[in-house]
Each structure stands twice: as C-alpha cells, then as structure tokens.
Amino acid sequence: MAQLTFFVSICVLILSHSFISGLQATTFTIVNKCEYVVWPGILTNAGVPSLPTTGFTLQRGETKTITAPTSWGGRFWGRTHCSQDSTGKFSCLTGDCGSDKLECSGNGAAPPATLAEFTLDGAGGLDFFDVSLVDGYNIPMLVVPRGGTGPNCTYTGCPVDMNDSCPSDLKVMSTDGGGGVACKSACEAFGQPQYCCSGAYATPDTCQPSSYSKVFKTACPLAYSYAYDDKTSTFTCANADYTITFCPSPNTSQKSSKGQNEEPTSPLENSTMEYEGALDESAASRSSCTNVIIGIAMVMAFWWSWQLF
Numbered sequence: 001m002a003q004l005t006f007f008v009s010i011c012v013l014i015l016s017h018s019f020i021s022g023l024q025a026t027t028f029t030i031v032n033k034c035e036y037v038v039w040p041g042i043l044t045n046a047g048v049p050s051l052p053t054t055g056f057t058l059q060r061g062e063t064k065t066i067t068a069p070t071s072w073g074g075r076f077w078g079r080t081h082c083s084q085d086s087t088g089k090f091s092c093l094t095g096d097c098g099s100d101k102l103e104c105s106g107n108g109a110a111p112p113a114t115l116a117e118f119t120l121d122g123a124g125g126l127d128f129f130d131v132s133l134v135d136g137y138n139i140p141m142l143v144v145p146r147g148g149t150g151p152n153c154t155y156t157g158c159p160v161d162m163n164d165s166c167p168s169d170l171k172v173m174s175t176d177g178g179g180g181v182a183c184k185s186a187c188e189a190f191g192q193p194q195y196c197c198s199g200a201y202a203t204p205d206t207c208q209p210s211s212y213s214k215v216f217k218t219a220c221p222l223a224y225s226y227a228y229d230d231k232t233s234t235f236t237c238a239n240a241d242y243t244i245t246f247c248p249s250p251n252t253s254q255k256s257s258k259g260q261n262e263e264p265t266s267p268l269e270n271s272t273m274e275y276e277g278a279l280d281e282s283a284a285s286r287s288s289c290t291n292v293i294i295g296i297a298m299v300m301a302f303w304w305s306w307q308l309f
C-alpha cells in the first residue's frame with residue numbers, strides 16, 4: 001500500500017509540476033537585428049518581483065533570454081547611442097533611464113521611447129501585451145508570442161523606421177547632425193491635455209486620436225498611438241513565451257528612401273511562420289512529456305506488482 005501511495009504521489013507531483021511550470025515560467029527572448037548596438041532597459045511594475053537584469057548590452061545580431069516569474073508585469077525598451085564618459089557615467093541619447101549605469105535599477109525610459117509592455121497571468125489567466133508609442137518612438141520593435149493560445153494571441157509592434165515619417169515638430173535630431181534619432185509624442189512635445197488625455201480629456205470618449213497620433217497609427221497600426229488606443233493595440237495570450245526583436249526588418253535599421261508601408265510585410269510574414277513553428281514545437285514537447293510519464297508509470301506499476309509476489 002505504501003508503494004501505491006508513493007507511486008500515486010510521484011505521479012501527481014510530476015503532472016502538477018509540468019502543469020504549473022507551463023503557467024509559471026515565461027521566457028522572453030530579446031533579439032537585436034539592428035545595424036547598431038542596442039542597450040535594452042527593463043522596468044518592473046510596482047509590487048511584482050523583478051527580473052534578473054534591468055539593463056544590458058545587446059550587440060548586433062545578439063540574442064538574450066530572460067525568464068520571468070509568475071504574474072510578472074513591466075516594460076522593455078531599447079536605448080540607443082549610449083556611451084560612458086571619462087568619469088564612468090553611462091548615458092544614452094534615446095531611452096536613457098537616468099541611472100548613470102548600464103542597469104536601470106527601477107528607473108524607466110526617458111521619452112521618446114518605443115515600449116513593449118506586459119502583464120503576465122492577468123485577468124482570466126491571460127497575458128496582456130502591447131507595443132506603445134504613447135511615449136514616442138525611438139526604435140523599431142516587434143513582439144511575437146510563441147506557443148500560446150487565445151483569440152488574439154498574435155504578433156504586435158512597430159517594425160518600421162519612423163525617423164523619416166515623423167512630423168518635423170516632433171522630430172528629435174542627433175546632436176552631430178546625423179538626422180532624426182527619435183520621434184516625440186504630441187503630449188511630450190506640446191504638453192496639452194487633448195494630446196495627453198488628461199484634465200477634461202481624461203476619458204476614452206473625450207480623448208480622441210489627433211492628427212499627430214494618426215501619423216503613428218498609420219505607420220504602425222498594431223501599436224498604441226495614444227492613451228486610449230486599447231481596442232486595436234492590446235493583445236492577449238495564454239501560456240506563451242515571447243520574442244522581442246529590435247529592428248525586425250533588416251532595412252528598418254538603415255537610412256532608406258523607401259516608403260514605410262512596404263517594409264512591415266516581410267518581418268510579419270516571417271514572424272507568423274516562426275509563431276506557427278513554435279506552436280508545433282510546444283505541442284510536440286508536451287506529448288513527449290506525456291510519453292515519459294506513461295513510461296515511468298508502467299515501470300513503477302511493474303515494479304510494484306513484482307513486489308507483491
């Protein structure tokens with residue numbers, strides 16, 4: 001009897017572990033496809049455990065994997081044109097977090113910055129995520145869920161280079177005359193409540209898209225272009241992992257004379273394929289796991305019945 005109890009508890013343990021770990025560990029794979037170095041920053045929301053890093057260097061072509069705890073929430077962004085001065089102070093031209101160091105240690109991004117925002121295991125056990133241009137734009141980003149399920153468990157992002165399409169009164173120019181490096185939100189540029197969705201404009205009904213937010217929405221229809229852009233910009237997945245790519249299309253990282261509407265097709269087609277591939281992969285790993293458990297159960301049942309005689 002003791003063996004049976006032991007055997008059953010082992011089974012329950014294995015099964016519940018594989019079930020819980022499916023919910024628990026969410027993996028973020030961060031990829032730099034830009035023609036330049038990116039220094040990602042991470043800010044964890046208040047009241048949830050933080051990730052093992054809050055800022056690091058990602059060389060051209062480099063990939064970094066980060067595992068997030070249950071119910072993690074926070075944002076990722078990319079810092080560009082970073083350097084360390086003679087006193088050792090680290091700072092970036094865009095997305096700087098003001099920590100004076102590589103790690104952001106609880107500081108957020110100075111706008112303008114493209115943000116990838118996540119709330120894992122939120123309402124209904126779903127992950128909520130989006131790419132936001134509400135704080136402006138500084139780098140092309142794409143978020144692709146892998147292995148998740150749900151009606152709108154799909155890629156989102158702003159894969160295009162907006163430096164060129166940025167209205168001149170929102171443009172941030174590089175100090176060395178090298179052209180646009182980022183694009184401010186109208187809220188940041190003008191500070192007016194109708195752009196910031198504040199004051200009399202603090203509800204979804206009163207805060208409407210502006211001519212400025214429409215520029216962002218046209219360039220990147222899946223990304224948040226102003227504060228109440230939820231309907232077309234929030235995505236949800238159950239049990240997914242996520243790949244966050246900077247400059248998903250090779251051409252978004254370079255000066256290009258092409259129109260911005262042409263480029264997003266190729267990274268999105270590619271990411272859809274990646275996404276479907278990941279689905280198959282996770283189904284396969286789940287069934288082989290079941291086989292292992294059945295195998296163990298058979299061996300243990302045989303061993304236990306042998307003990308009886």
Ligand SMILES: *[C@@H]1O[C@H](CO)[C@@H](O)[C@H](O)[C@H]1NC(C)=O
Nearest residue numbers: 152230231232233234235236
């Ligand atoms: C995705 O689903 C959520 C939750 O149902 C919904 O609020 C959101 O509008 C949907 N997003 C899109 C882009 O359809």
Ligand SMILES: *[C@@H]1O[C@H](CO)[C@@H](O)[C@H](O)[C@H]1NC(C)=O
Nearest residue numbers: 249250251256257258263266
């Ligand atoms: C990138 O742009 C170059 C020149 O504009 C073009 O020849 C090349 O095919 C483009 N690559 C992709 C992946 O779109």
Ligand SMILES: *[C@@H]1O[C@H](CO)[C@@H](O)[C@H](O)[C@H]1NC(C)=O
Nearest residue numbers: 080163179180181254255256
């Ligand atoms: C856009 O901004 C990035 C990041 O600051 C910069 O490296 C790139 O050269 C800019 N692209 C254009 C077309 O100016």
Ligand SMILES: *[C@@H]1O[C@H](CO)[C@@H](O)[C@H](O)[C@H]1NC(C)=O
Nearest residue numbers: 250265266267268269270271
């Ligand atoms: C996918 O990306 C690769 C390079 O990463 C490119 O050669 C290929 O043409 C892309 N495929 C599609 C369908 O855009």
